[in-house]
Amino acid sequence: MSQRTCLSVILAAGEGTRMKSGMPKVLHAIAGRPMVAHVVKAAEAAGATGLALVIGHGADEMRKAAQKFAPEAETFVQEKRLGTAHAVLAAREAISKGYDDILVMFGDTPLIDAGALAAARQKLADGAAVAVIGFRPPSPTGYGRLIEKDGHLVAIREEKDCSEEEKKIGFCNAGMMAVAGKHALRLLDKVGNKNAKGEYYLTDIVEIACAEGLDVVATEASFENALGINNRAELAEAEAIWQARRRREAMLSGVTLIAPETVYFSHDTEIGADTIVEPNVWFGPGVRIASGAKIHAFSHIEGATIASNCDVGPFARLRPGADLRNKAKVGNFCEVKQATIEEGAKVNHLTYIGDARVGAAANIGAGTITCNYDGYSKFFTDIGEGAFVGSNSSLVAPVTIGKGGYIASGSVITESVPDDALAFGRARQKTIPGKGKELRERFASAAAARKKAAAE
Structure with missing residues (x-):
């Protein structure tokens, strides 16, 4: 099957009026996507080599989002909504390119698994002309039933048309299917609209294919895989299912989640083994965490990279x-934006670091702020290796604190500080060259003396 080409036709033209939103339904997010x-x-993971999006309501917004x-997807507009077969045929140009397999999917089934799609494609590779994906809901009421005979699918019957015996069938239509490319357009063109709504139903191709003597089969996916989203309550249900899957995946890969149900991942969260995540942590898009990190409770992280053994x-x-x-360490009630906190540096509490570099082993005292914005432009603060910034200091960018620099508590620093200098900026700034180094040596000597005295 790996050599077979596949076009995924994704129907995404629904207005989603039950979402009570001006945005196209299928653009509402699960896990930030x-x-x-x-x-x-899912289609790509199942081997789709081409993508056709059939859009309608909010076409311009859909095209922009699809970019x-x-x-690489082609977009096709369904000008009038005349049924699912009519929607698929909006992508006639793409279907006619000669793909081996055509996957018909729906843009509002975000939990569909690539495995379920691959299973349907495999049936085509084995010789079937049509493979319909079915599922077994807790209650089949309201769903179309899959009517099978001798291992083959012979019809999809809407509930209102089912006999009492057929209503007992628990195997239902998920809506998605795979169709052999060589038969697809011919079968779709034979679908008529002689029904109460005057619409062209995709499900009719099952009986059309059977009448031609073609092999039609059904494959089974889980109920979750087939879950369609029509309103915001169902959107929340799908989010909960996705999160539960991702949490389990993370834990099985070596991540400790102390209270899994309170941790929220985004679709692209990367998190290494031996990382510990405490309760009530939210990961937005673009987060990468290496192994051995510790993420403490109630942290909010997005677009960030966290290296090994960091503490947040x-x-x-x-x-x-x-x-x-x-x-590196970023402690309680700290905010970091567009800034590098280098190896072993500490930003312990009540601090804002934005548009900055904090050098290796530097220490940033409580209440420190990098004043990076003047109302019009952003400016950079560079804090050197081993620098010490005292509590309640404001560093007015652009400014550089040199390697080993020492900033007295409560200072407002508006001028760059040389390496190993001590800077005061309370009433007016005073810079004492070499004083920072002298202070460190004095403090280190005193600490050593105290340690020696305690030992004696």
């Missing part, structure tokens, strides 16, 4: 561009 993007990723999650939180906020190097 539009639900239709989840469908696209981010499916830049509790109540920390890492915004996009935060880059924590090995063994």
Whole structure:
């Protein structure tokens, strides 16, 4: 099957009026990714070599969004909504290119698994003309039933048309199917609209294919895989299922989640083994965490990179561009944005570091702020290796604190500080060259003396 080409036709033209939103339904997000993007990723994972998005309501908005999650996809507009077969035929141009397999999917089924799609494709590789994906809901009421005979699918019967015996069937239509490319357009063109709604139903191709003597089969997916989203309550249910899957996956890969149900991942969260995540942590898009980190409770992290053995939180906020190097620490009630915290540096509490570099082994005291914005532009603060910034200091960018620099508590620093200098900036700034180094040597000597005295 690996040599077979596959086109995924994703139906995404629904208005989603029950979402009570001006935004197209399929652009509502699960784990920070539009639900239709989840469908696209599943199709790609199942081997789709081409993508066709059938759109309608909010076409321009859909095209713009698709450029981010499916830049290679072709888009086709369904001008009038005349049924599912009519929607698929909106992508006639793509279907006619001669793909071996055509996967028909729906943009509002974000939990579909690539394995379920691959299983349907395998049936085509084995000789079937049509493979319908079915599922077994807790209650079949309201769903179309899959009517099988001798291991073959002979019809999809809507509940209102089912006999009493057929209503007892628990195997239901998930809506998705795989169709052999060589038969697809011919079968779709034979679908008529002689029904109460005057619409062209995709499900009719089952009986059409059977009448031609073609092999039609059903494959089974889980109920969760087939879950369609029609309103915000169902959106929340799908989010909960996705999160539960991802949490289990993380724990099985070696991550400790102390209270799993309180941790929220995004679709692209990367988290290494031996990382410990405490309760009530939220990971937004673009987070990468190496092994051995510890994320304390109530931290909010997005667009950040956290290296091995870092310590974050509790109540920390890492915004996009935060880059924590090995063994760095960002403590409670700290915010870091577009800044590098180098190896072993500490930003312990009540601090804002934005548009900055904090050098290796530097220590940032409580209440420190990098004043990076003048109302019009952002400016950079560079804090050198081993620097010490006292509590309640404001560093007015652009400014550089040299390697080993020492900033007295309560200072407002508006001028750069040389290496190993001590700077006061309370009433006016006073810079004493070499004093920082002298202080460190004096403090280190005193600490050693105390340690020696305690030992004696």
